[in-house]
Amino acid sequence: MATLVEITDPADPRLADYRDLRDVELRKHLEAEHGLFLAEGEKVVRRAVAAGFPPRSFLMAPRWLDGLADELAASDVPCYVVSEALAEEVTGFHVHRGALASLERTPLPPVESVLASARSILVLEDIVDHTNVGAIFRSGAALGFDAVLLAPRCADPLYRRSIKVSMGAVFTTPWTRLPDWHDALPSLSRAGFTTVALTLAEDAVPVEDAVAGIDRVALVLGSEGHGLSPRWEQSADRRAIIPMRAGIDSLNVAAATAVACYVTARR
Amino acid sequence: MATLVEITDPADPRLADYRDLRDVELRKHLEAEHGLFLAEGEKVVRRAVAAGFPPRSFLMAPRWLDGLADELAASDVPCYVVSEALAEEVTGFHVHRGALASLERTPLPPVESVLASARSILVLEDIVDHTNVGAIFRSGAALGFDAVLLAPRCADPLYRRSIKVSMGAVFTTPWTRLPDWHDALPSLSRAGFTTVALTLAEDAVPVEDAVAGIDRVALVLGSEGHGLSPRWEQSADRRAIIPMRAGIDSLNVAAATAVACYVTARR
Structure with a gap:
């Protein structure tokens, strides 16, 4: 008591x-x-x-x-x-x-154990806003994603605001920090995941095409302001875009994640 | 000067x-x-x-x-x-x-003029959070929606927080208030729109199926807490759901809107 x-x-x-x-x-x-x-x-x-x-x-x-x-x-x-x-x-x-x-807080699990039985994962580079981190966890959980990996500088999923917005998905979704920023995506490729970076890059293809036929997929998301770092954008296996109306500011990262998760879950 | x-x-x-x-x-x-x-x-x-x-x-x-x-x-x-x-x-x-x-503020336009050349519209019942209103306008604009109609009690798109989160989409997307809550959806049907309510109702079908083949579509979204009112849920032409993993709290309304807009834009 x-x-x-x-x-x-x-x-x-x-x-x-x-x-x-x-x-x-x-x-x-x-x-x-x-x-x-x-x-x-x-x-x-x-x-x-x-x-x-x-x-x-x-x-x-x-x-x-x-x-x-x-x-x-x-x-x-x-x-x-x-x-x-x-x-x-x-x-x-x-x-x-x-x-x-x-x-x-309890010790974060090693990356390998988070990946062990996962088929669809989210990889967050430098999302700085706790509301967005929480929203991404919630959408990922609702739309069938199994785990989340965070770059070293991504905002904290156990911050009060993240927890609240995630509706507790930060407790139930396995997640951990990536120890190595530079080789994070090539390491995932070696572990059997196809890494798909969401980006506005010139050579990006519609997300529906980018994820078609992939077995184990890692959807890679960048910062609210400037998107993915060049290193992550270039070291991903594929670059994908959500087709948008011309002349419009891109989607908010949480909205883009929801769409990409939905499409990826139906790959 | x-x-x-x-x-x-x-x-x-x-x-x-x-x-x-x-x-x-x-x-x-x-x-x-x-x-x-x-x-x-x-x-x-x-x-x-x-x-x-x-x-x-x-x-x-x-x-x-x-x-x-x-x-x-x-x-x-x-x-x-x-x-x-x-x-x-x-x-x-x-x-x-x-x-x-x-x-x-300038006078809100009549519903008919907002609808005149629109093919895809969003209809918001009682969204109370300004962040969600702004996020919905932003996603709608990015994903090809032409206009937004608001129920009498929906939060204000010109509130500072809504404007900021919308990245200005509240200025560029035609919108107005619906004068009549009770008959709002039947009126839209009479104006040639098929109204599709996003809901967790028993008879809801996957959103992809619900919007297939529709020409002029009105996607109808309810409050963060309790969703749509029974009147709006029942007076919509169709009820649609975003398929989710079992046992998970539903998607946040802004995330659900992004997914539904994406799917509807591809109908």
Whole structure:
């Protein structure tokens, strides 16, 4: 049974995990240094725990205790019980979904184990926006993709916003970081995947044609601003484009991913 | 030539159009009552003016004046020149894209004129999130849709966040509000469109089959939370689903729209 600990002082050091949740830069450092991440809302907290992430603590207003009673009963970490005003003061926003939990990050699996039984994977180079990372995980999961690999500088799937937008798909989809940026795509080709880069490059072919007949496919997606690096664009086996109306700014990366996943799932 | 007006007092009443841009509820009232909207960033300001919206005023720090010199030369409204600190104090956020403009809303066109030469349209019921509205406009424009119709309670395409996410597609895509919620879809059918509702309903068929062979198509999309109203779901000519992996939460509405637009464009 989790220990219920009532806290009334917003400066209480036990609330350190929950401070300033809207300050992205501060949170990145804090979460990396302490190996933790935050889950927000009853449903997301449940999914994080069910996925095997050990809770460090819970934080909630009294009226949310009943909803998570079974999770609290199954845990032996503290549950900080605070007023909604104090929760807002500490986190920096109105916690309208109620419960928060701080959980331990677990070691990322090796690339080989993530790939082992995968037939369709997504490979993200430098997606910087947590909303896009979350949306890509959600679409990939819904449209039949088995795993996600991230370049070293891609934004964090366990950041609060990524988790929320993914509807928990970051917990259920196997994913890891690629250790080697430069040879990431050739390594995947050697592992039996055909790498298909989504790009506006001159020699790109419609995505439907690019993925036709491929068995194991790796769909490769680049940054919101400038797309894929030249190295990744050129080291992919194929370059693919989503045909668009002339004169229009390209699709947002999350929308392009959804379309490409749909087409690839029907290859 | 716009009149350059230096302002150093954050309480100056001439800055009223630019106050508290992050306060969604306040902005909704303010913008509706004064018939205005805000454009943010040099590129978006240019697109708004090019689309025929008359500027009421501009607001920027001195270093952004050169970039918009031609627009300012062509206008006779005031340009408020302020420090970046004052811009932040008034608007409530760090204006890192530089220029802002307040523009007049123009009267919405009648439904018939929006439909006149359209072959593929999007119909949004109660999408509440401005990011989703913007993303849907952007995807529709990129994937060949000609117009957008909005139910009376759908979120505002000219809200700052919608504009930004749409990359200006809200200016270039013809759109209007539907005057009559109850008979909106039957009216479209009578106007020669086949209405296809995206839904998780029992009798929905895969979207690819639902749109096959249709000439003039209206793709109908519902709210983020609960989807379409029963009335709209039942009064559509066809109900369509994007096939998804079992046990997965459905796609986000913006991702689903991108997929459905792609498929429909290839009907």
